[in-house]
Amino acid sequence: MSEENRTSIDTSLSLGEIVLSFPDSVELFNMYKLDYCCGGDQKLSEAFEDLKGEGVDTDKLLEELNRKYSAFLEKKEEIRDWRSxxxxxxxxxxxxxxxxxxxxxxxxxxxxxxxxxxxxxxxxxxxxxxxxxxxxxxxxxxxxxxxxxxxxxxxxxxxxxxxxxxxxxxxxxxxxxxxxxxxxxxxxxxxxxxxxxxxxxxxxxxxxxxxxxxxxxxxxxxxxxxxxxxxxxxxxxxx
Missing domain, CATH: 1.20.120 (Four Helix Bundle (Hemerythrin (Met), subunit A))
Incomplete structure (x- = not known):
């Protein structure tokens, strides 16, 4: 699915991809110490496996991430896509x-x-x-x-x-x-x-x-x- 048509974030995306399309995700990533800078190629699914080992409920975290993403989409704010x-x-x-x-x-x-x-x-x-x-x-x-x-x-x-x-x-x-x-x-x-x-x-x-x-x-x-x-x-x- 293209980024323009993406309505939710799933765990197949890399941390770097998520931050590029949804910059506000860094707030949650920083809170849970998910390495989107040096470890930007890591899939969200892989990062979640590490968090599960620390006792984090990753299902709830994904729900929270998507709530924030939905709110971000509703605002229809333009973001600068540095890849272009x-x-x-x-x-x-x-x-x-x-x-x-x-x-x-x-x-x-x-x-x-x-x-x-x-x-x-x-x-x-x-x-x-x-x-x-x-x-x-x-x-x-x-x-x-x-x-x-x-x-x-x-x-x-x-x-x-x-x-x-x-x-x-x-x-x-x-x-x-x-x-x-x-x-x-x-x-x-x-x-x-x-x-x-x-x-x-x-x-x-x-x-x-x-x-x-x-x-x-x-x-x-x-x-x-x-x-x-x-x-x-x-x-x-x-x-």
Missing amino acids: ETPSGLIEHILNTHHVYTKKTLQELDDMVLKILKVHFKDYSEELLVVHSLFGSLKTELEAHLIKEEEQLFPMILSYESSSDESLLSDIRKFISETESEHDAAGDILKELEEVTRDFTPPDGTCTTFKRAYMTLDDLEKDIFTHIHLENSVLFKMF
Whole structure:
């Protein structure tokens, strides 16, 4: 069934396909930790098998997903289908939306994470030392990753788009493979941060900066998930 005629979501669809046709699905996917970014090719049926092992009622979850999807269809909102975009158009969006946000947010978090470690060391040193270390690893990973995309991969893709030089394809695909591995590495760090922070939930009674730091980490994670999804499930599949 074509996406235009689809009236419901079934478990034969991949997580990436669902997010592309129904962007609001990310709210449920994030809640149940379904990996639509690095694991966008996974079928919903496969993801549900994992959830069943954790005691989740996947029949009810599918019902909830379809209730939200029906409401989405009724609103008849137009969504931008990035699969019909040119590589250069999608790259421009990724740079202006996700790269700019990531760089800015990493700098903000660098100050906040260090500040809460210093101020709350006495009471929360065990947790915050791990958060500080993991965030440092994430920042290093992402900063280098963004530079490699901006200086190597994206210019190569733009060159191919304008020239159709087939000799560029093997290099593009090599860089894509490396980039996807880096996405996995960033995703693994984020999962560790989720665990140590109880899904970015600050301890009771902590200060505004502590709460803001965890909230910003949560926001950064969500943006990274969307960023990776657009690259893995859309841009890279063009090649």
